[in-house]
Amino acid sequence: MRPHNLIENAPLQNLSTMATPAAARYLVEATDTGEAKAALAWAQEEGLPVQVVGGGSNLIFCDDFPGLVLHMALKGRHWTAMQGDCATLVLAAGENWHRAVLYAAAAGYRGIENLALIPGTAGAAPVQNIGAYGVELSDTFVSLSAWDRQLGEEVVLTTEDCRFGYRDSLFKHEPERYLILEIRLALSRSRPWSLGYGELSQWFEGEAPSSPTAVAEAVMAVRRRKLPDPAQLPNTGSFFKNPVVSQEQWESLQRQWPEMVAYPLDDGVKLAAGWLIDQCGWKGYRNRTVGVHHRQALVLVNHSSGTGADVLALARRIRDDVRERYGVTLEMEPGVVPSGCGLTPPA
Ligand SMILES: Cc1cc2nc3c(=O)[nH]c(=O)nc-3n(C[C@H](O)[C@H](O)[C@H](O)COP(=O)(O)OP(=O)(O)OC[C@H]3O[C@@H](n4cnc5c(N)ncnc54)[C@H](O)[C@@H]3O)c2cc1C
Numbered sequence: 001m002r003p004h005n006l007i008e009n010a011p012l013q014n015l016s017t018m019a020t021p022a023a024a025r026y027l028v029e030a031t032d033t034g035e036a037k038a039a040l041a042w043a044q045e046e047g048l049p050v051q052v053v054g055g056g057s058n059l060i061f062c063d064d065f066p067g068l069v070l071h072m073a074l075k076g077r078h079w080t081a082m083q084g085d086c087a088t089l090v091l092a093a094g095e096n097w098h099r100a101v102l103y104a105a106a107a108g109y110r111g112i113e114n115l116a117l118i119p120g121t122a123g124a125a126p127v128q129n130i131g132a133y134g135v136e137l138s139d140t141f142v143s144l145s146a147w148d149r150q151l152g153e154e155v156v157l158t159t160e161d162c163r164f165g166y167r168d169s170l171f172k173h174e175p176e177r178y179l180i181l182e183i184r185l186a187l188s189r190s191r192p193w194s195l196g197y198g199e200l201s202q203w204f205e206g207e208a209p210s211s212p213t214a215v216a217e218a219v220m221a222v223r224r225r226k227l228p229d230p231a232q233l234p235n236t237g238s239f240f241k242n243p244v245v246s247q248e249q250w251e252s253l254q255r256q257w258p259e260m261v262a263y264p265l266d267d268g269v270k271l272a273a274g275w276l277i278d279q280c281g282w283k284g285y286r287n288r289t290v291g292v293h294h295r296q297a298l299v300l301v302n303h304s305s306g307t308g309a310d311v312l313a314l315a316r317r318i319r320d321d322v323r324e325r326y327g328v329t330l331e332m333e334p335g336v337v338p339s340g341c342g343l344t345p346p347a
Pocket residue numbers: 017051052053054055056057058059072093118119120121122123124125127128129130131132171178179180181227228229230235236237238335
C-alpha cells in the first residue's frame with residue numbers, strides 16, 4: 001500500500017550534513033516501526049531501491065536517488081534491567097545520539113560520555129561502530145532490534161552478530177539487509193573512566209572527573225576547538241579512515257619518515273590519515289566551492305553550494321597525492337548515494 005506520508009521529488013540537501021544538492025524520487029519520514037516497515041514493503045512491491053538515512057552526517061548525496069529514501073525519525077528512550085550500578089539504555093533508531101549521551105550522563109551512568117557531540121542518530125551508531133577519544137560504541141553495546149529485509153522478520157543481533165571492527169560492522173557488509181529499529185547499551189555508575197586520550201588526560205590532569213557530564217563537557221570543548229560545526233560549515237566529520245598497514249610496511253615508512261604519526265594495533269599499525277593529508281599540503285586548501293578545513297586536514301568542507309561531484313573530485317586528488325607520496329591508499333569514511341558514484345579506484 002502506498003505510504004500515507006510519501007513525498008515525491010523530495011530535496012535531500014537538508015538530509016545530509018555535507019548539504020550537497022540532490023533529490024529523491026520518493027521520501028518517507030518514518031516515526032514508528034509500523035511506518036518504516038510499511039514503506040519498505042511498498043518499495044519492494046514497486047521494485048524500488050531503498051536508501052536509509054538517519055541524521056545524514058555520514059552520507060554524501062552525489063546525484064538524484066531513483067528510489068525511496070527512508071528517513072528514520074523513530075523516537076523513544078528508556079532504562080531497563082537496572083540492577084546495582086548497572087542499567088541498560090534503550091534508544092529508538094531516530095533518537096539524536098548526542099542528546100542520548102547527555103541524558104545518560106545526567107543520570108550518572110558512564111560508558112558513552114566520550115562519544116559526546118558525534119552527530120547523527122542512535123540507529124546509525126552501530127553501522128560504523130562510532131568511536132572517539134578511546135571509546136567505541138561496541139564497548140557498551142548489548143544488542144539491537146532490526147527488521148531483516150531478507151527474512152522479512154524482526155531479529156535481535158548481539159555484539160557478536162554485529163561483527164564490530166574499526167569503523168566497521170556487519171551492516172557495512174550487508175548494506176541492503178537490516179533496518180535498525182532500536183539499540184541497547186549497558187552503562188554503569190562505577191565503570192572506569194577512559195581518559196587515556198592526550199587532550200582528555202591533559203584536561204583532567206590526573207584528577208578523577210566529578211561526573212560523566214564533566215567528561216562529556218570536556219569532550220565537547222575539545223571537539224569544538226578542532227572540528228567545524230556542520231550547521232555553520234557543512235561537512236561529514238572525518239572524510240577518510242585512518243589506514244591500517246602491516247608492521248613491515250610501517251617499519252619501511254618510518255625509516256623514510258621518522259616523524260610519521262601512528263598507533264600500534266594487535267594486527268598492524270594505524271596511521272593518522274589527517275597527518276598524511278596535512279603533509280601533502282592540503283590543510284586549508286579551498287577552491288570555488290569545497291575545501292579542506294584549516295584546523296583539521298581530515299575534514300572536507302562545503303564552502304558554498306558544492307555538489308557531491310565537487311567533493312569527490314577533491315577527495316580523489318587528496319587520495320592520489322597521499323598514495324603517490326606514501327604508497328598508502330586512503331578509504332572514504334562516509335557513504336556515497338547513489339552507491340555507484342563513489343571514488344574511482346586509484347590508477
Ligand atoms: C562534525 C562531525 C563529526 C563526526 N565525528 C565522528 C566521530 O568522532 N566518530 C565517528 O565514529 N563518527 C563521527 N562522525 C560521523 C557520523 O556522525 C557517524 O557516523 C554517525 O553515526 C552517523 O549517524 P547518522 O544518523 O547521521 O547516519 P547517516 O549519515 O544518516 O547514515 C550513515 C549510514 O548508516 C545507515 N543507517 C542510518 N540509520 C540506519 C538505520 N536505522 N538502520 C540501518 N542503517 C542505517 C545509512 O544507510 C548509512 O549507510 C562525525 C560526523 C560529523 C559531521
